[in-house]
Amino acid sequence: MASDEGEKGFTLVELMVALALVGILVAVSVAVYIEATRRAKDVTCQSNLRILRSAIVVYRAANLQNPDSLNDLDPNFVRDVTGLSCPASNIPYSYNKEAAEVKCEYQPHASY
Numbered sequence: 001m002a003s004d005e006g007e008k009g010f011t012l013v014e015l016m017v018a019l020a021l022v023g024i025l026v027a028v029s030v031a032v033y034i035e036a037t038r039r040a041k042d043v044t045c046q047s048n049l050r051i052l053r054s055a056i057v058v059y060r061a062a063n064l065q066n067p068d069s070l071n072d073l074d075p076n077f078v079r080d081v082t083g084l085s086c087p088a089s090n091i092p093y094s095y096n097k098e099a100a101e102v103k104c105e106y107q108p109h110a111s112y
């Protein structure tokens, strides 16, 4: 009877294996979360630039000239663009009035 009590529960090796598996799952989950967050910010930046470019076209059609700055754009049109800066770096978008060109200066987004 006394030997049966010793066989209940987990052995140390079983607990170590279970903890190692949980650790591996947590490490993979954190890496996937970080990558998904980065991709979401990249896509948000691209979306912001697309909205700003559209707003510049609308401004030019209404005023027959390019806006002096991004702040001159219709706030109703660009209200979803948070702070006119890249969500990944908080670097403000650069604007070239002559070319009516807006772009992200954050180096990983330089091709947007």
Ligand SMILES: [Zn+2]
Pocket (backbone or CB within 6 Å): 045, 046, 086, 087, 088, 089, 104, 105, 106, 109
């Ligand atoms: Zn960006």
